[in-house]
Amino acid sequence: MSHFIDVILPLPLQKRFTYAIDEGEASFLQPGMRVAVPFGKSKVYTAIVAKIHQTPPQVYEAKPINQILDKQPLVTTQQLAFWSWIASYYMCAEGDVLKAALPGAFLLESESVVQLIKSANIEEADLKDEEYLVIEALQRQSSIKIQEVMKILDKKSVLPILNALVEKDLVVLNQEIYEQYKPKKVAFIKLNPDFDNEATMHQLLDELEKAPKQKEALLSYFTLKAKQPKPIKIKDLSEKSGVATAIIKSLVKKEILIEYQEKTDRLSYGGEASEKGIKLSELQQQAFSEIKEGLKELEVCLFHGITSSGKTEVYIKLIEEVINSGKQALYVLPEIALTTQLIQRLRNYFGDKVLVYHSKYSINERVEVYRHILEDSEKARIIVGARSSIFLPFANLGLVVVDEEHETSFKQFDPAPRYHARDAAIVLANLFKAKTILGSATPSLESYFNAEHHKYALVNLNRRYGDVLEPEIEIVDLKTKYKKKEMKGHFSDRMLQEIKETLKLGEQVILFQNRRGFSPVLECNTCGHSPQCPNCDVSLTYHSHNNQLRCHYCGYHIAMQRKCMACDSPEITTKGFGTEQIETELKSIFPEYKTARMDQDTTRGKYAYEKLITAFEQQEIDILIGTQMLTKGLDFRKINLVGIMNADNLLNFPDFRAHERSFQLMLQVAGRAGRTKKRGKVLIQSYNPHHQIVQQVSIGDYAGMYKDQLEERYNYKYPPFYRLIRLTLKCRDYSKTNDAADWIAIAMKNVFKEYVLGPEFPPVARIRNEYYKNILLKIPQQQSLGKTKLAISRIMESFRAISAFRSVKVVINVDPV
Template identity: 45%
Template sequence: MSDSTFFVDVIVPLPLNATFTYHYDGGRNIVPGMRVVVPFRNKPMVAIVRNIHHDCPTDYKTKSIYDILDLVPSIQDSQLNFWSWIANYYQCCIGEVMKAAVPTSLRLDGDALISVSEEVEVETQNEWSDKYREIYYYALGDKALKLSKLIKEFGKKNVYSIVSDLVQQGVFSFDSLLTRNKQVVKMVRLAKEYQHERTLEIIMRGFRRSTIQLDILSLFYDNISRSGDSSISFSLSEIKAKYSYSAIQALIKKGVVEKYDQSIVLDENISSTTNNLPILSLDQERVYKEILSSFFTKQVALLHGVTASGKTEVYIRLIADCLKQRKQVLYLLPEIGLTTQIVRRLKSVFGNKVGLYHSRISDRQRMELWNEMLQYDPKVEDGPCQVILGARSSIFLPFKHLGLIIVDEEHETSFKQFDPSPRYNARDAAIVLAHIHQCKTLLGSATPSIESYHNALIGKYALSTLDKRFNDVALPDIVLADISESKRTKSMQGSLTPELYHEMKEALSNNKQIILFQNRRGYGLWVQCRDCQWTPKCLHCDVSLTHHKGDNALVCHYCGYKMYMPKICPTCSGSQIHDIGFGTEKIESEIAALFPQTKLLRLDLDTTKKKLAFDKIVREFENHEADILIGTQMVTKGLDFSNVAVVGIMNADALLNFPDFRAYERSFQLMLQVSGRAGRAKGGGKVVVQTSDVKNPLFMDVIHSDYVGLYRNQIRDREQFCYPPFYRMVSLFVKHKFQNYVDQFADQLAQILRQQFGNRVLGPEYPLLSRIQNQYQKQIILKFGPSDSVSTSKKRIQQIIQFLNQNSEIKGVTVVIDVDPM
């Protein structure tokens, strides 16, 4: 190697606990954070440069970097440091962090879409090699070309190098041609020759036997007659929601209807100036000043504000202060759905300074936002990407001048990533991210986590409280309804107790809206044969199948396994197969029968699978196009509906009776959060909690909205039984497709761990679900007290697992480490 050769440590997007060293002979500038193509396991792979040095490895011969893909780093030093912390703290591989953090297009994964410029000067093409021209013209012939298609045709090494150069020349771009505030929507309209009321009327006579096609044409005819606009169009998704897709396709084939793409603006307000700052109440002003003052001495503040107390207005004022200093703000929400209303409120104030980032936006939009943030210039007062609103993955964005992180609904378990690795908690990681950027963190919740509230009380965080609703609106009245008594007296109306049924009737008569919360989707929770008690179970998971009546199917909510609902019991040939329990779908069916004149909406995973479906349902309910909203946890968090008078919690017992030390805390949080949807504008709302355990002391805390009372009870138990926040926990899940392998390996692992950590080790035990997706699993829990070095202990755990993997006779066992499990 020459004297100009230097060595580069890179991160590859694979579950490997190391960086890998390659040599580079110069020619182009290379710095940490740049993307390079390297040979890895005899295949080209895109990697991120972590370090550059002149120390040649002595134990192996280095390979050469194929190519450099960037002119400037795609990943910043602060991000690389953050990745290292995530990998170290959550005991995962830095390659897994890279894969979670970087958009597909930056990794040049096979799914990355390539857009091709058709306007390339002849002089530019003359400078290309034959291979460049071949790849360019091949790509030019495909308007929606995936990188994987080019790789298959030309090979990874050629494609990465040439595509990279063509990207730098502006000839190729990765999925980022559309601006963030636009989206292409499929539309349908009448073909031009039929865009006349009289012509359409004549053609409709030929469709009398095709009733669905006739209905679609009637939709156009009615709207043309009403509006006089012959070119009226509808979104394809809107038509598909009402009519069969085959009928639409038939009309398209006949040339009567045509399909086309239309770019729509998603941003309702694209103003670039800050305006309409909210006027704060005296309470809000007090809290706002307290938080500003606390930031002089504390890095983290907790805002404990009851539901509808106006926490968002305080956030907006703090964001405005941050923007005046030309700094960026990260506004974290636990659920994608919560962005629906919040993004409108933020955009009404900050316009296109607001960027949206979560898993439901396309890779094209993610890449666009990433590039804009890399180019962020604090000197440009009205530039984009100053306020980022997003779910947990937005902590990985390339912030340049971060001034504040807001974590709204900080108690939510949705901030915790469960699978795949890295299994990080975005709330806790955000506090570390703020430390890296030397900025502040504000946590907000009506029902803070026990850990956060404890940190505030011991002085680790600052604490501010809003204990009244905005404009002194009264909190809703919460009443208990005894399910057991109602069943005994045979006064139940389906799944409704007389108390809830009465409140719903009264609300509907007053033109008010209702929310019903049931934390299980589907029709019946499971089905059973009355004669032999047979219950169908998933073939791949240790769980009963849930009945979905709309699909006439039994579905596993863990792996997606599906079977048709049987009419005859396969065990005893009986026909008495019935549903047990009720999910949101069954409640919807019962309410439709009880209140036939009302319009219902259902908000759960089944009804929100399509893009923008959540937004559509929320908007309809917000605009009072429906009277009753039935949903799972999606309806409990952060939604603001001014006309809701009644909230029904259908089965509180299912929340309480869960084998987890956080069960009471989470039950309280859920019930209080969903209760907060009632009476937000004028007060006087009513919440009916249906339960068979009316004497449970937790309900007194819920009825009186007594978070402090709950905290006192829970913190006493946590300290006595060695749980967080007094003890730190690490869970180990031993997994294998053979149960006896899991048993043997878990026993060996627990034995070695006990030799090292003694009585801190609990288990192994089978969790509530002992098999998921054909993998049996056993759990081992380790607890570490205040005097223990958790970081040292985690490293020792890794070493023990690696030792056992290498020396055990049982092979192929996976051990999943979950730090700070939730």
């Protein structure tokens, strides 16, 4: 009876591939194990076993696998089920999900290597010229890659020559698979057991009289040993005794101390859990009970708590209960910036039961976290992470908390799978029969709509913790200020007066501007020309710190121009403003205070966020200017003033979610103000102070915003009443992009009639020399989502069969945000 396995390859293939295995392998293999398999002519990939069966493939002959890489499954059955759901719901390949889900170190790819057999008996007379050249090269170096053999012989088809050498038993062709993960080892020392009793100890110390530093090191060793039962590092002993490591090494040479190495965790947490138990306020306690009550009947609870109402404490209390029952908890956050503050709080409560997982971690750190969770170790009780943490191999998940659930950064844009971590987390929790809590001060319309229609339980917490007052919000009319000449740069006199007063009191200021760079546009006063990016349809942004004009889409940059590139006029001015320009203006207005900025340009490194946040917490920074990174649930005690530099560029964005999003952003950033006893202040500068959204933000009217926006969405057929799928076509050829978009749109309109919008060019229609075109499909509530996707897949299959459109890429985005 022949045996086969279906595997998932880390490639964007529409289906699984089948390989042949023998009886022994069939009895050993389990779904979720890794196997190295040949694919194509010479490639070898790491694939995941998805199914073991006895049905041979119909269309091709199954190749045998190369080797089995695991003793135990690396991927759990729940993960496989979850991957398959993501692939079908978000219309992508399982291989795409596999690449997103596993740390790169697990997905080894091959480089074919030729090695000489050491015991080979080489008869030069029997070799052909080309074979001789290969053997000669192998005698000089132990192994050569196939690509190098091609260079030596200067021909493509080298496999027959190598096969001949293999038959003559002179070389082996092996697929060398590189393991990238190396556990971090640390050197520890311990006392040689021979000196463990008192008599030998005294004798030893007498002998060391002539070597005072070695004696000093040894005495320090005993002091450390008495204080802590933990193993002692050479580094620690050197610091404690003030003796160089070389002297400690000489004690090792004399065999008085023994050096040994241990694998350590890069993620260990040395501190103890310092805070015991949480005191919830009356309102928090009530919310806590309501959440537990709501989750008895429903799987998901929406926790609508205003900014600074103390949602985190309620989460911690809920997590505590889940852990005590022996299960794991997952805490998902939208931004890495948030994890740094939260981890500290969680570690104060739970000690080293907290693990962190996000994209700024090195491959080795991710592998360690992955293994801990897979083994369900004591360290993996609580997992905190950004969106990718939903792919971890949970053993027994009990609770998922999605904080700031309205955030758009939960949605993955590129590459596939274009999943939404909030929606996927709910499905993940269902696989484990676990509960989900979605928390936010400004819930997304879709989640609130679900709560209103009793799909989710709804719990409100509408008082700030410790009865702190909500900030006072004031709107500054920029039109009038400019007319009356009461502006200094981009600051109204009102804003400057408030900043001065706040700084005098020794308190901090946050200024929000959702554009990075110095100024978005450079314009010539004579002819109106502004420098454009040659690869994208956008103007270049001016960055003053390095005096460059940069494109934020493709990274193209040129030096700042002295004169207009079109008419040579020296009259060029900058229009619009970004975080960098505000920083420059502030430094000239308040030179004696420290200003800093938080945007993508200043937070590139792994620890950049932490450094900025810590410096701000310790009041080394007086004014922090930032983009939307600032709006997320950061908790700073000393902020008394929040300034929104320009509310209008948020509102005038061409997107049906623009109003909802600007309401959320402004209210969230306002929520950073006055989080202690003193009432904070928020100033919003706008050219349109009577705009409905600006007014709703000023009184924190979520219900009003929800009602208005819902009505508009109903009238214009948008979520939550209709589902959306967006198809984006990209190609370097303008007319091909147009033709392909028209072809797909016509095919879709034949099936879905008036629910197809487009094809339409997006606001930025060319990026990196590729033209973009969008088609939007609206799906009414009563229409089956599965059948809709099936119809789209069929249209896409026919489309891919047209050779003229080979070069056109189509990206399918389900539930775009």
